[in-house]
Amino acid sequence: MTSMKTYDHKTIYYHWISAALILGLWFIGQNIDSFSKGDPRVIVRSIHITLGIILAVIFALRLKWKAQGGVKLPQATPGMLGKLAIGVHHLLYLLLGLTIVVGIAAVWIRGDNIFNLFHIPPFDPTDVQLREEVVDIHEFLANSLLVLAAGHALMAIWHHKIMKDGVLKRMLPKLK
Secondary structure (H helix, E strand, O other): OOOOOOOOHHHHHHHHHHHHHHHHHHHHHHHHHHOOOOHHHHHHHHHHHHHHHHHHHHHHHHHHHHHHOOOOOOOOOOHHHHHHHHHHHHHHHHHHHHHHHHHHHHHHHHOEEEOOOEEEOOOOOOOHHHHHHHHHHHHHHHHHHHHHHHHHHHHHHHHHHHHOOOOHHHHOOOOO
16 A cells, blocks of 8 residues: 655655664663763763754754655555554654653753863752652653664564565665
8 A cells, every 4th residue: 555655855864863863872871881980971971962962953853844844655554553653653753752851851950061061060969869760761761762663663674574565665765
């Protein structure tokens, strides 16, 4: 049932750059504490924060483009499976937005030293529990996002290899 029409270049770009940033951010986030305290950890955390800000900007641009100019393709799968796929896409967007917002809150609540260039003061330096809870929520959301994104990727591969219906090709950049 899938149309062989593809998404536009911006939609495809935003999708893949988001995927790469999410994977990179998750990997960095999982490994920040393995770096020595001091400059090594400050630099890795600063990279994580910087990439998170870039992801937030890409996400905002993606939402704007989706609302105003992105190609809208017909549903790839009919019936309940199609509705489930739409629900998963909405959940991916929701989890991504929440992960970004809670990540920004974690930086503000925890306070951070950014590349030893400037310091974001903590919201309440004495409230260690709040800091830990917000970081834990950010980690939970990021892990949930990654699990759902992995399922999304596996379904795209399933469509490509088993169903052979062109769903994956709709989001692949055109190669010359």
